[in-house]
Amino acid sequence: MQQKNEITIFWFRRDLRLEDNIGLNKALKHGLPVLAIFIFDDDIINDLPKNDGRITFIYNSLKKINLQLNKYNSSLMIKKGTVNQVWKELIAEFNIKNVFFNRDYEPYAIKRDLEISSLLSLNNTKVYHYKDQxxxxxxxxxxxxxxxxxxxxxxxxxxxxxxxxxxxxxxIEENYKENNFYLFETAFPTLESIGFITSNQKVYPANxxxxxxxxxxxxxxxxxxxxxxxxxxxxxxxxxxxxxxxxxxxxxxxxxxxxxxxxxxxxxxxFPKVVTNSFKSKYDAIKWRDSPKDFERWCKGKTGYPLVDAGMRELNETGYMHNRVRMVTASFLCKHLLIDWRLGEAYFAEKLLDYELSSNNGNWQWAAGTGCDAAPYFRVFNPTLQLQKFDKELKYTRKWIPEFDFGYPEPMVDHKFARERALEAYKIGLSLAKD
Known part of the structure; x- marks a missing residue:
């Protein structure tokens, strides 16, 4: 039986570029030919809509990497499945001496990387990981x-x-050009073969x-x-x-x-508890309103508060929302509607092209007053004043709310009433909390 050639694998995850990529650079300098791979992880992608804008962006970024690798007579190997199963297949197919990747810090990624590292160790494969993101x-x-x-x-x-x-x-811009990539050619898969279709949402070039x-x-x-x-x-x-x-x-x-x-x-x-709980535990005692109807109006941008509605409509259509407006919309959900920040956080997670668990969670808890170094709970943004201050000429508002000048609804809740209701609910919750 012919001995398979020894190779190194570099595993792309949240580092979709050849330039200034620490783990990739280390892999290329290590000696053995480097096979670059990316895995579409079923545990992550199975719950996403077929036209998810993030998948289209990932796919286009991988395609760009593949074209760069083609110049070195190599290709990017794309796999799909549960990560564990994919690695078992790779171990069976190749003589893998080393695996390199850049570290990821989210709870799911930490658990996944520990499992894969121990699977590789059992196969006498050395694992190297680096700080990059x-x-x-x-x-x-x-x-x-x-x-x-x-x-x-x-x-x-x-x-x-x-x-x-x-x-x-x-x-380290150019070191990947040392060209120590594994020599092989393969057709790049279509987006449809991965189970998705091209999204209308566009990720804009960095400016x-x-x-x-x-x-x-x-x-x-x-x-x-x-x-x-x-x-x-x-x-x-x-x-x-x-x-x-x-x-x-x-x-x-x-x-x-x-x-x-x-x-x-x-x-x-x-503090991984922040994924499901308030950073400041006493805030877990707040009694949030259960109102699917109000939540839906917020989601659709039909609250009667122009800055909130423009922001939510921008998010729904494009996958982006301006930072100032994110604060206003988040505060409105938690304070004006007294709806649990976790519902808003989950909605943003589903819609944002730049969704990152740590920032999304941190910013939502900041807005709700439940997080570390958060705005105090009694600070309640006035969405009308925010509009006058930051979109005085209503350019942003009119862009996203075409009906603004005719037939735009009255606010769904009065600011003064909502503010007092929120302060009362927070006070009661905090007084019930166990220190």
């Missing part, structure tokens, strides 16, 4: 007593001083040009002040090091948004 991992930025930060500003200060002290990681004026424009949804970087960060089509290097030179406020992302990631890692 963040500048600092969960234990890189800790308080003096070794505990994680739960307040953003001291975390941010420590993050910035560590960055200065460590010197910033060089961007670095707006970053220098980010602090001036970021609160105004009608302005072209959005970098569209968040889906690229989420799926790793642009390296975080490239973005941070750019932000360091161009805009401190934009940089602080990137630090928020890492802050929430380490919160999720150290």
């Amino acid at each position: 963040v500048v600092f991992e969960e234990n890189d930025i800790l308080k003096k007593d070794g505990k994680p930060y739960t307040v953003y500003t001291p975390y941010k200060n420590k993050w910035l001083s560590k960055l200065k002290q460590d010197g910033f990681t060089e961007i 670095f040009d707006v970053i220098s004026d980010y602090d001036l424009n970021r609160d105004f949804p009608a302005k072209n002040g959005t970098s569209y970087l968040s889906p690229h960060l989420r799926f790793g089509t642009v390296s975080v090091r490239k973005i941070v290097n750019f932000a360091l030179k161009e805009n401190a406020v934009f940089l602080s948004e990137l630090i928020w992302r890492e802050f929430f990631m380490q919160i999720l890692y150290h």
Whole structure:
């Protein structure tokens, strides 16, 4: 029987690029030919709609990688199935000496990677994993007593001083061109063969040009002040090091948004209970209203509050929502309608092209007042004042609400009444809570 040639596998996950990809770079330098793979994980994709915009974006990003690999007489191997089963098939098919991947910090990914690593170890395959999608991992930025930060500003200060002290990681743009890829050709699968169809939603190219004026424009949804970087960060089509290097030179406020992302990631890692529970446990005693009818009006953007409705309609149609408007819509659901933040979080998770568990959870808990370093519960955004302040000329509003000037409904709930009802419900909940 002919001996199969030894190979190394690089497993793409949330790092869909060849440039400045730490794990891939390490794999290519390691010696053996590198087979690049991507797995469409049934445990994740089976619950998604057939025209999910994120799958279309992932697919197009993989296609781009495949074309780059073709220049080196290689291809990207695409697999679909449960991850465990796919790896068993790969072990049977190839003589795999090493597997390289970049770390992922979400609870599901941590469990998956432990299982696959132990399966590979049983096969005498060495596993190497690296930090790539963040500048600092969960234990890189800790308080003096070794505990994680739960307040953003001291975390941010420590993050910035560590960055200065460590010197910033060089961007490794070209090293993949060393061309140590496994030589093989295969037809790239169609999106339909994976079980999906092309989405009408588009992920816009990253726009670095707006970053220098980010602090001036970021609160105004009608302005072209959005970098569209968040889906690229989420799926790793642009390296975080490239973005941070750019932000360091161009805009401190934009940089602080990137630090928020890492802050929430380490919160999720150290406090996994936040997935289902309030970070501040006493807030679990709040009695939320059960009103599917009100929730549906919020989902559809039919609340009678223009900024809330415009935001929800933008989300439903495009998979994007402006950051300022995200805060207003989230606050409205929790405070004005007194509906559980978890329902809103799940709706955003289903719709957002840039959905990331840690940021989505952290921001929803911030809006509800239940999270770490959250807005105090008695801070209730007034959606009418927010509209006057941030969309005074109603450009954003009219774009998403064509019926705004004729037949637009009255607000579904009075602001003053809703605010008082929310404050009362929070007070009662907190008084019942066990410390």
